Amino acid sequence: xxxxxxxxxxxxxxETLVTPEASAxxxxxxxxxxxxxxxxxxAPRAGLxxxxxxxxxxxxxxxxxxxxxxxxxxxxxxxxxxxxxxxMAAAVFEAWEQGxxxxxxxxxxxxxxxxxxxxxxxxxxxxxxxxxCAINLSDNLKPWELIERRLxxxxxxxxxxxxxxxxxxxxxxxxxxxxxxxxxxxxPERPILFARAVSTPEEVLTIVPLAEARAEMADMRTMVIxxxxxxxxxxxxxxxxxxxxxxAE
Ligand code: SAH
Numbered sequence: 001x002x003x004x005x006x007x008x009x010x011x012x013x014x015e016t017l018v019t020p021e022a023s024a025x026x027x028x029x030x031x032x033x034x035x036x037x038x039x040x041x042x043a044p045r046a047g048l049x050x051x052x053x054x055x056x057x058x059x060x061x062x063x064x065x066x067x068x069x070x071x072x073x074x075x076x077x078x079x080x081x082x083x084x085x086x087x088m089a090a091a092v093f094e095a096w097e098q099g100x101x102x103x104x105x106x107x108x109x110x111x112x113x114x115x116x117x118x119x120x121x122x123x124x125x126x127x128x129x130x131x132x133c134a135i136n137l138s139d140n141l142k143p144w145e146l147i148e149r150r151l152x153x154x155x156x157x158x159x160x161x162x163x164x165x166x167x168x169x170x171x172x173x174x175x176x177x178x179x180x181x182x183x184x185x186x187x188p189e190r191p192i193l194f195a196r197a198v199s200t201p202e203e204v205l206t207i208v209p210l211a212e213a214r215a216e217m218a219d220m221r222t223m224v225i226x227x228x229x230x231x232x233x234x235x236x237x238x239x240x241x242x243x244x245x246x247x248a249e
Contacts, residue, residue: 005069005106007089009082009113010041013200017119022111025076033065034078034088042078056140058088062095066103082115086136086164117162120195120223123205125241127193127225130248131159137178138165144174151178155185160228160244166218176215182226183210191233193225193242194218207233207242 188211
């Protein structure tokens, strides 16, 4: 059995942000599996099979990838950003742990990528320069009450915050509620960054105080970052710098 499975992150969008390790795995692969738009980022070549699937079928997709690898194929499951951040790596291990015994010793590797949070913070400066939390605001896989609870506790602990999936289609009013909670917990002056489609031609960065933040400023291609009480917004002609100093008392 010479098959293997690599779960690779393709980074936030730009080709130069795909790691050489992920590119090498794709060059050696016989099969590429993933959500349609991510599979579309891989260049076709002779002998490479594409298996594009819908969003939200992560476990089926993972099981399919595992069974192909068990048949001896060289399979790359692609995610955007990093595959371990709200993406396919955990889904593959969920399917793997529940799956047949002959999957146990499969050659499975996770290949890291540049996650949207890090690409967005780098564009703005260094808002995650001190302690921070990353929270997925989608309530597909957890109750909304848990999101609100984590949000309040994170704000109380004065972390900077990075939010993935800010506006879930299933719950469009959720993000407006998130902004209300943040205004209550952090005050109206705290800077909030909306980083849309980072590292793509459609990239737009907007930084406003929480008082001016509107739910419509975010969509499913937006990463949202809120500073801690220490975060600095410094104006300059080339656009402002948002950064959090390395220290706290
Ligand atoms: N595994 C991915 C995250 C998947 S969740 C990663 O590590 O980046 C999908 C969410 O990621 C989106 O709703 C958005 O909040 C964020 N995202 C992904 N790519 C982005 C990009 N290029 N610019 C801004 N946000 C992005």
